[in-house]
Amino acid sequence: MLDQKTLAYINMFAILGTLENLCELVPEAGPLLTNKKPIALAFDVKGGPSATITFENGKCRLEPGVQACNIKIPVGSCEKFNGVVDGTVTPLPVKGFRYIKFLTKDFDALTKLMEKYLRPSEEDLADLAFFERSTTLMLYVISVAIAQIGDYDEIGRFSADHVPDGDVCFSIKDGPAATIHCKNHILSTEKRRPQNPRAIMEFESIELARALFDGKVNALACIGNGSITMRGMINMIDNLNRILDRVALYLA
Amino acid sequence: MEVYKHDKSREWFDRACKVIPSGVYGHLGPAEGNFIPVSKWPLLGDRAEGTYFWDVDGNRYIDYMCAYGPNVLGYNDPDVDAAAIAQAKIGNCVTSPSYKMVELAELMVDTVKSADWAFFAKNGNDVTTAAIMTARAHTHKKKIIFVNGFYHGVAPWTQKIDYPGVIPEDVSNNLYVDWNDIPALETLLAENEGEIAAFISTPYMHGNYLDNQLPAPGYWQKVRELCTKHGIVLIVDDVRTGFRLATEGSDAFYGFEADLICFCKAIANGWNVSCLCGKEFIKGAVSSLSYTGSYWMSAVPFAAGIANINKMRQLGLPAILKEKAVKLLDGLTKTATENGFRLLISGEPALFYLRIANDDSLFLHQEWIAECVQRGVFFAGHHNHFLNYAVSDEDISFTHEVADEAFKVVRKNHPELF
Numbered sequence: 001m002l003d004q005k006t007l008a009y010i011n012m013f014a015i016l017g018t019l020e021n022l023c024e025l026v027p028e029a030g031p032l033l034t035n036k037k038p039i040a041l042a043f044d045v046k047g048g049p050s051a052t053i054t055f056e057n058g059k060c061r062l063e064p065g066v067q068a069c070n071i072k073i074p075v076g077s078c079e080k081f082n083g084v085v086d087g088t089v090t091p092l093p094v095k096g097f098r099y100i101k102f103l104t105k106d107f108d109a110l111t112k113l114m115e116k117y118l119r120p121s122e123e124d125l126a127d128l129a130f131f132e133r134s135t136t137l138m139l140y141v142i143s144v145a146i147a148q149i150g151d152y153d154e155i156g157r158f159s160a161d162h163v164p165d166g167d168v169c170f171s172i173k174d175g176p177a178a179t180i181h182c183k184n185h186i187l188s189t190e191k192r193r194p195q196n197p198r199a200i201m202e203f204e205s206i207e208l209a210r211a212l213f214d215g216k217v218n219a220l221a222c223i224g225n226g227s228i229t230m231r232g233m234i235n236m237i238d239n240l241n242r243i244l245d246r247v248a249l250y251l252a
Numbered sequence: 253m254e255v256y257k258h259d260k261s262r263e264w265f266d267r268a269c270k271v272i273p274s275g276v277y278g279h280l281g282p283a284e285g286n287f288i289p290v291s292k293w294p295l296l297g298d299r300a301e302g303t304y305f306w307d308v309d310g311n312r313y314i315d316y317m318c319a320y321g322p323n324v325l326g327y328n329d330p331d332v333d334a335a336a337i338a339q340a341k342i343g344n345c346v347t348s349p350s351y352k353m354v355e356l357a358e359l360m361v362d363t364v365k366s367a368d369w370a371f372f373a374k375n376g377n378d379v380t381t382a383a384i385m386t387a388r389a390h391t392h393k394k395k396i397i398f399v400n401g402f403y404h405g406v407a408p409w410t411q412k413i414d415y416p417g418v419i420p421e422d423v424s425n426n427l428y429v430d431w432n433d434i435p436a437l438e439t440l441l442a443e444n445e446g447e448i449a450a451f452i453s454t455p456y457m458h459g460n461y462l463d464n465q466l467p468a469p470g471y472w473q474k475v476r477e478l479c480t481k482h483g484i485v486l487i488v489d490d491v492r493t494g495f496r497l498a499t500e501g502s503d504a505f506y507g508f509e510a511d512l513i514c515f516c517k518a519i520a521n522g523w524n525v526s527c528l529c530g531k532e533f534i535k536g537a538v539s540s541l542s543y544t545g546s547y548w549m550s551a552v553p554f555a556a557g558i559a560n561i562n563k564m565r566q567l568g569l570p571a572i573l574k575e576k577a578v579k580l581l582d583g584l585t586k587t588a589t590e591n592g593f594r595l596l597i598s599g600e601p602a603l604f605y606l607r608i609a610n611d612d613s614l615f616l617h618q619e620w621i622a623e624c625v626q627r628g629v630f631f632a633g634h635h636n637h638f639l640n641y642a643v644s645d646e647d648i649s650f651t652h653e654v655a656d657e658a659f660k661v662v663r664k665n666h667p668e669l670f
Binding site: 155156158159166197198199218220221223224225226229230231232233234235239242243245246 | 265266269273274275276277281282283286288289290291295412413414415416420460461612613614615618634
């Protein structure tokens with residue numbers, strides 16, 4: 001069963017948070033961001049997450065909490081926020097009406113672009129550059145979603161309670177990496193390779209990572225054939241994998 | 253020293269993956285077995301003898317995992333196998349169970365100090381499940397106390413809420429307490445007064461990825477006292493440790509009596525039988541269970557078990573295993589120190605757990621383990637080991653040589669650390 005609060009945290013930090021990387025990696029995002037004045041948009045979800053997304057100099061940055069912003073959108077519940085993200089609820093700002101055009105045009109275009117990369121068509125995936133960008137973005141979404149599920153989902157919490165302190169490297173060989181950090185069983189994610197990981201789980205290629213994300217190959221068989229390597233504190237990876245199993249449920 | 257290759261293992265594994273989920277599933281497979289890196293490990297075996305097994309590439313290994321426990325006298329022990337083969341010629345899985353079952357039950361009751369009866373099945377999981385059902389049947393209560401880091405099998409009740417295929421209701425009556433933590437146990441008992449059927453634990457904490465922990469002085473005696481006071485059935489899971497610490501049962505070894513005690517691995521030296529033993533007061537409850545299996549009363553494993561237990565008793569096996577283990581572990585410690593490694597050894601010697609503690613990640617440990625495996629010493633990086641009677645002084649010396657070379661390889665690979 002999906003927990004709406006956990007889903008809201010995933011939508012905020014894993015989905016919207018990956019706008020940071022979308023703006024960095026995807027050329028089509030450029031025209032939506034260049035030659036624009038800096039603008040900050042804050043979502044404040046009652047009983048759930050809050051974050052401020054700032055667009056400046058062609059880059060995007062998401063910070064937790066409501067910071068100085070041009071547009072503020074309070075959302076009455078986690079369910080409604082999840083509706084905002086899946087497009088079934090229209091957000092209503094309480095501040096920044098004069099920036100509404102950004103919300104309805106540029107921000108909307110960026111989120112549509114994000115959807116194109118996170119729910120790609122087979123046709124788009126045939127383009128190698130698109131394939132790589134899409135898979136990289138998926139890696140970030142999944143890595144951040146793991147932390148949200150470990151922190152908020154009831155069963156995910158149980159898994160996180162069994163993860164010892166330290167950093168786990170979740171990576172694609174010669175490609176992108178993320179750090180899942182655990183401190184006192186609270187998880188957080190950084191979209192970079194850790195300096196001193198206690199455990200590493202690495203996919204041998206971006207193609208394999210994609211196939212795994214799409215559920216087309218068996219992870220245990222991949223460990224057996226060496227295309228997924230794991231080392232270090234395997235109990236950290238083991239418990240994160242149990243959370244990873246729930247990521248698919250939330251992102252379906 | 254020769255460094256093994258595993259080309260045929262790989263070929264067989266690829267074939268396996270086509271027809272068997274994940275190729276080799278479970279604890280003997282590369283994922284659960286922590287074959288890190290997988291290229292350095294044998295994936296499929298060919299034969300075994302004494303303390304050795306050979307993989308499909310013809311590489312020989314001194315086996316310190318002993319099939320994760322069953323091999324206690326040595327693979328193909330002549331006395332045990334002769335008894336099994338003789339029985340196979342006259343009957344195995346038959347409508348009328350063989351009198352061998354009665355003989356083995358009598359032997360178990362005579363051998364295991366806390367046993368008044370014996371109930372047979374096949375795997376450890378069968379008898380831990382029987383123990384839980386028996387405790388619930390006897391007490392008419394539903395909750396079970398587990399010790400964190402536990403492993404009692406693979407049935408849903410033994411798993412955790414986040415495991416694939418397990419639903420919250422499977423584990424909703426499971427309570428958890430830390431090992432050696434009597435105050436926490438007392439709190440748990442007070443919070444769940446009148447609802448607890450059983451306390452289940454291994455004789456000491458031999459969980460994976462953790463230094464194994466022995467019972468603190470007086471721990472088991474206090475647990476026994478609390479279980480008696482609160483009307484809770486005390487279950488000892490001796491599946492892993494049984495017969496290696498004491499033939500009388502590991503509860504006797506630590507100076508207390510379980511109400512129910514579960515055996516499997518070392519009963520019959522690899523012939524498949526498990527056994528739940530218990531006290532007289534709970535015999536009626538186990539009798540009431542609707543719980544049986546097609547092969548549970550097969551005679552061949554009973555005959556093997558009788559020969560095996562008699563031989564273990566005649567040999568005074570636990571003391572011999574301890575002596576061999578101490579010799580092995582002293583040498584490993586010395587070799588590690590000489591090479592600049594801090595090798596921590598924990599648990600009981602016959603089931604030793606190893607960990608290199610120079611780093612906090614197990615990276616060095618896993619590298620060292622893999623180098624040992626690749627040179628013919630089969631250690632595990634995540635699990636306690638098992639010693640068997642067939643391991644010789646020469647095998648132990650060879651193990652020390654392999655360990656030494658493996659330490660040197662790891663040291664050479666990490667000039668930044670040494």
